[in-house]
Amino acid sequence: MSQHSKALAALTLGLAVVISALVVTRHVLAVAEQAEGERLNRLILEYIAEKNPQAPIRAFHRFPDVLRAEAQRSHIDHCLALVQAEVESEFRHDAVGAAGEVGLYQILPSTAALLESQVGPFRRPVIGKTARDLGDLADPVISTRFAMAYLRDIMTRKPILRDALTEYNGGPNGRHLQYYRMVMGAYVEILERPELQCRYRPAVPKAAPVLTVLARS
Numbered sequence: 263m264s265q266h267s268k269a270l271a272a273l274t275l276g277l278a279v280v281i282s283a284l285v286v287t288r289h290v291l292a293v294a295e296q297a298e299g300e301r302l303n304r305l306i307l308e309y310i311a312e313k314n315p316q317a318p319i320r321a322f323h324r325f326p327d328v329l330r331a332e333a334q335r336s337h338i339d340h341c342l343a344l345v346q347a348e349v350e351s352e353f354r355h356d357a358v359g360a361a362g363e364v365g366l367y368q369i370l371p372s373t374a375a376l377l378e379s380q381v382g383p384f385r386r387p388v389i390g391k392t393a394r395d396l397g398d399l400a401d402p403v404i405s406t407r408f409a410m411a412y413l414r415d416i417m418t419r420k421p422i423l424r425d426a427l428t429e430y431n432g433g434p435n436g437r438h439l440q441y442y443r444m445v446m447g448a449y450v451e452i453l454e455r456p457e458l459q460c461r462y463r464p465a466v467p468k469a470a471p472v473l474t475v476l477a478r479s
Contacts, residue, residue: 303327305457306344314353321355325366325402332410336417341460343410345448346427347402349441355402358389364399367409374399374408377415381407 303326310317310325333340350368351357359368364387371386378384384404387397398404416426424442431441453460 365405367405
C-alpha cells in the first residue's frame with residue numbers, strides 16, 4: 263500500500279471515529295434530556311397531587327408535556343402557566359364556573375369557539391337539568407391548549423403580563439387586579455421549588471390577535 267493510500271485510510275478511519283462519537287454523544291444527550299423531561303413531568307404531577315389530593319392524576323397524565331410545550335409557545339414560564347391553572351380551578355379538571363366556564367383553566371365555550379381555527383374543534387359542553395356533559399374542555403390537555411392560545415392572543419395586544427392576565431380573567435374591560443395578584447403570589451411561591459425548573463421568558467408572541475380580527479370582521 264502506498265504512503266498516500268495509508269494516509270487516506272487513516273483519515274477515513276479518523277473521520278469514522280469522530281462521526282461515531284458524535285452520534286453516540288447525541289444519543290446520550292437525547293436519552294438524558296428525555297429522562298429529565300420525564301422527571302419534571304412526574305414532579306409537576308406531584309405538585310398537582312399536593313395542592314389537590316382529590317385530583318384524579320390519571321386524568322392529568324398527558325398534562326405536563328402539553329403544559330411545557332404550550333408555555334414555551336406562549337413565551338412564558340411553565341410554572342406560571344401551572345399556577346394559573348391552580349388559581350383558576352384549584353386543579354379541578356371538571357370545575358364549572360358561575361358564568362359557564364369549564365375545566366382546568368375555566369374557559370368559556372364561546373371563547374374556545376373563537377379559537378378553534380388555531381387549536382382545533384372541540385366537543386361542546388351540555389349542562390342542563392337532565393344532562394351534564396362537560397365536553398372536551400374538561401380534559402386538562404384541551405383546556406391547556408385553549409387557555410394558552412387565548413393568552414397568546416391577548417398578549418399580542420397587551421404584552422404586559424399584568425394586563426394580559428387581567429383581561430384573561432375579566433374580559434377586554436377587566437379592571438380587577440386581584441386575579442393578577444393571586445397568580446403572581448402563587449408564582450412567587452412556586453419559584454422556591456428549584457426541582458420544577460421554573461424560568462421566566464419575557465418575550466411576546468408576534469402573531470396577529472385572532473379575537474381582535476374576528477371582532478373587526
